Each structure stands twice: as structure tokens, then as C-alpha cells.
Amino acid sequence: MSNENKNEKRDKIRQKMIERQSEAKLVRKIVLIIAIIFIITVGAAVGGGYFYIKSAIQPVDPNNNKDQQVEIPIGSSSTSIGKILEENGIIKDARVFKYYVKLKNETGFMAGEYALKPSMTIPEIISSLKTGTINEELVFKITIPEGKQLLQIAGIIAEKANKNADEVIEKLNDQAFIESLMKKYPNLLTESILDENILYPLEGYLFPATYSYYKEDPTIEEIITPMIDKTVNVVNEYQIAMEEKELTVHELLTMASLIEEEATEKVDRDKIASVFYNRMATGMPLQTDPTVLYAQGEHKEKVLYKDLEIDSPYNTYKYPGLTPGPIANAGVSSIEAALVPDESDFFYFLATSSGEVLFSKTLDEHNQKKAQHIK
Known part of the structure; x- marks a missing residue:
């Protein structure tokens, strides 16, 4: 190859490198511009959101101390209370109120007719709704x-x-x-x-x-x-736990009710829950007496063998798995036990006359305790 051709080839390579460098610079400029625009946009959104929320939790009118009569109906949720307050000009944004209440874990709002002012802050409004600063007198409690x-x-x-x-x-x-x-x-x-x-x-x-x-x-x-x-x-507080346990609300309340009806003041509800889950995992019927009494529609101190023969889907001696629905209401401790049972090898439990509950791994062990404690 002649020197002339070599030089021509080098010139072409050099030209392509220059073009590539120019393209790279252009790409970097475009990326930089996009990044700057993105940062500015996000920053503006975050900043705007911050200032909006900051403004929304401030009083509607700091100088307006005129009482506004606001009625909060019985059973109102934080969402509905927020809407009522916004409609009456007591707060700026019902959604901000709702999330503020959730963030602060505020509960215990009382129904009634309140005298609220546009100059009140959200914490002052919440305090008023919780302490019962209302114009109505309590009629009765249940x-x-x-x-x-x-x-x-x-x-x-x-x-x-x-x-x-x-x-x-x-x-x-x-x-x-x-x-x-x-x-x-x-x-x-x-x-x-x-x-x-x-x-x-x-x-x-x-x-x-x-x-x-x-x-x-x-x-x-x-x-x-x-x-x-x-x-x-x-x-709502247990949504994540329900998903992890793969329980519907109906199943959760049903299991919790069985635990509640079997529990005594001295019992560990987590262990009772473990027995129920262990039985269900192996296909064993739950065989819990309160379900038999519920099927019969009566309350008795003792379940007899003839009672176990009642043909009802609520009879857990005849039908495996959970009952069609709850058999009573359940408190938080039983709900939590249904969601996070103890890890055990127990398949049986026995309540004694003193309120103590004895747990067993085998039927023989259970029958021995039964003979010893149940007369």
C-alpha cells in the first residue's frame, strides 16, 4: 500500500473518530439536559407537594374565630369526617386530614355536634373530636x-x-x-x-x-x-399479615371466633391457634365444643356425646375445616393469635375446671390428662 493510500485511510479513520466523539458529546449533552429536567421536575413536584401539604395542615383562616356548627354522625370514618370538615370550611383538604390521622394513628373520634373554628389547627380539631367537646349530652353507652x-x-x-x-x-x-x-x-x-x-x-x-x-x-x-x-x-391494621397468612377477612374473623370461644383468661391463645392450624394442615377435624353449642343454638356447661351428632356445617366434629362463618365476636388478642399462631406440635388441648388449658401432642397423652382432670 502506497503512502498516499495509507494517509487517506488514516484521514478517514481520524474523521470517523472525530464524528464519534462529536456524537458522544451530543449524547452526553442530551442525557445531561434530560437529567437536569428530571431533577427539576421531581424537585418541583416534591417541593410543591411539601408546600401544599404544609399549607393544607394550617388553619383555613387564622383570624376567623367564629364558631361553625359541624355535625359528625355516629360511625363516621376519618374519611367521612374529613369530607364534612372540608365542606364546612374547617380544613382545607379532606385527603390531607385523612392521611394525617393515619400517620398519627389517631382514633376514638366521637359523634355529635361540634362548635369548630376556621382558625383551628388540625391537631386542635382532632383533640376536640376525641375529647368530646360537643354540644350534645351523652344519652347512653353500649x-x-x-x-x-x-x-x-x-x-x-x-x-x-x-x-x-x-x-x-x-x-x-x-x-x-x-x-x-x-x-x-x-x-x-x-x-x-x-x-x-x-x-x-x-x-x-x-x-x-x-x-x-x-x-x-x-x-x-x-x-x-x-x-x-x-x-x-x-x-385494616392487619392487611399485610392477612395476605401473608393467605386469609380473607371472613376466614380471619371465623378462626378468631373459634379461638375466642375456647380461650380462658389463663390460656395462651397462640397455642390454641396452633392446635387448630395443625389439625387443618393434616385434615383432622377441629372438634371444638363451642361450634356444637352454636349449631344447637344454646349455651350449656358441658357438651354430651349425643350433642356431637347434630348434623350442621357448624359442627366441627362432623365437618373438617372452619365453620361457615364466625360463631361469636373476637377481640384483638384472638385476631392476632389467628394471624400469628404459636409454632407447636400440639394437636389437642383440654380446659380444666380451674381455667387452665393443657396441651397434648398425641391422643393417648390427651386421654390421660382427661382422665386425670375431668371427673
Whole structure:
């Protein structure tokens, strides 16, 4: 190859390198420009969001101390309370209020008619709603203990609210009423409560707690709405655990109710839960006496062998797995036991007359304890 050709080739290579370097510089400039635009955009969004939220939690009008009458209905959630406050000009943004309440884990809001000011901060508003700074007087309270069944709860409601027990039960089982509640609480009250084997659709869904009422004659819906709202709030705290355990809300409340009905003050609910899960894992029936009594619709101190023959899907001596639905309401401790049971090899447990619960790995061991403690 002649020197002339070599030089020509070198010139072409040099030219291509120059072109590539120019292209690389251009690409770097474009990437840099895009990066700068992205950073500015994100920064503006974050900054704008920060200033928006900061503004939203400030008083609507710091100089307006005029009382605004605001009614918070019984059973209102933080979402509905936020909307009411925004509509009445007490806060700037209902969504910010909702997330502020969740972030601060604020609960215990009371129903009633409040005198609130546009000059109040969100913490002041929350404090007022929690401490009961209202214009209405407390009329009555209803306390629903843990482990109560729907018929018992209906009796408590009738007594405290001065209503007819039969009318309360009829309302709690009314198909149209149930369907209206399902529309209101779609994530809690699912189609599972309408299963043909379910005795009472709302069984297990009225959370055990004390509820305050400020009307002389509230409707049944106004009475039970706070109870269902409470169940929603409790269940929502365990969404991740439910997903990990692969339990639906209905299954969770059903398992928790079985644990609740078998538990005593002295028992470790986690161990009872482990027995139930161990049995289900091996296909063994749960064989828990409270389900037999629930199927019979009566309360007895002792379950007899003839009672075990009742043909009901709630009879866990005849049918394996969970009952069609809860057999009572369950407290937080039983719900948590259903989600995080103890890791054990137990398949049997026995409650003694003193309230102690004895756990066994084998049937022989169980029968020995039974002979020793059950007379």
C-alpha cells in the first residue's frame, strides 16, 4: 500500500473518530439536559407537594374565630369526617386530614355536634373530636364484651337502647338491610356472609368495645354502624399479615371466633391457634365444643356425646375445616393469635375446671390428662 493510500485511510479513520466523539458529546449533552429536567421536575413536584401539604395542615383562616356548627354522625370514618370538615370550611383538604390521622394513628373520634373554628389547627380539631367537646349530652353507652354472639348482642342493644329484642334481631338479619351494609362496607362484608349455611350474616362483625350515643332514639343502623366501623379499623391494621397468612377477612374473623370461644383468661391463645392450624394442615377435624353449642343454638356447661351428632356445617366434629362463618365476636388478642399462631406440635388441648388449658401432642397423652382432670 502506497503512502498516499495509507494517509487517506488514516484521514478517514481520524474523521470517523472525530464524528464519534462529536456524537458522544451530543449524547452526553442530551442525557445531561434530560437529567437536569428530571431533577427539576421531581424537585418541583416534591417541593410543591411539601408546600401544599404544609399549607393544607394550617388553619383555613387564622383570624376567623367564629364558631361553625359541624355535625359528625355516629360511625363516621376519618374519611367521612374529613369530607364534612372540608365542606364546612374547617380544613382545607379532606385527603390531607385523612392521611394525617393515619400517620398519627389517631382514633376514638366521637359523634355529635361540634362548635369548630376556621382558625383551628388540625391537631386542635382532632383533640376536640376525641375529647368530646360537643354540644350534645351523652344519652347512653353500649358495651359489647368479647366472645358474645349476635343474639346476645341484640339483647344488649335492646336493653341499653330501649328497643324490642325481636325487632333488633329481625333488623340484623333483614336481607335488604344486610345488602345495604355490604354496599357501604364492600371490603369487610363480602359475599361470604350470604353463604346458605350462614346462620346470622353479621355474626362476628360487631366489634367488642364500648360505644357512646348522643341521640334519644337512634336507629338500629346508627347503633351498629360504629361497631362495624370499629371492625373495619381493626382489620385494616392487619392487611399485610392477612395476605401473608393467605386469609380473607371472613376466614380471619371465623378462626378468631373459634379461638375466642375456647380461650380462658389463663390460656395462651397462640397455642390454641396452633392446635387448630395443625389439625387443618393434616385434615383432622377441629372438634371444638363451642361450634356444637352454636349449631344447637344454646349455651350449656358441658357438651354430651349425643350433642356431637347434630348434623350442621357448624359442627366441627362432623365437618373438617372452619365453620361457615364466625360463631361469636373476637377481640384483638384472638385476631392476632389467628394471624400469628404459636409454632407447636400440639394437636389437642383440654380446659380444666380451674381455667387452665393443657396441651397434648398425641391422643393417648390427651386421654390421660382427661382422665386425670375431668371427673
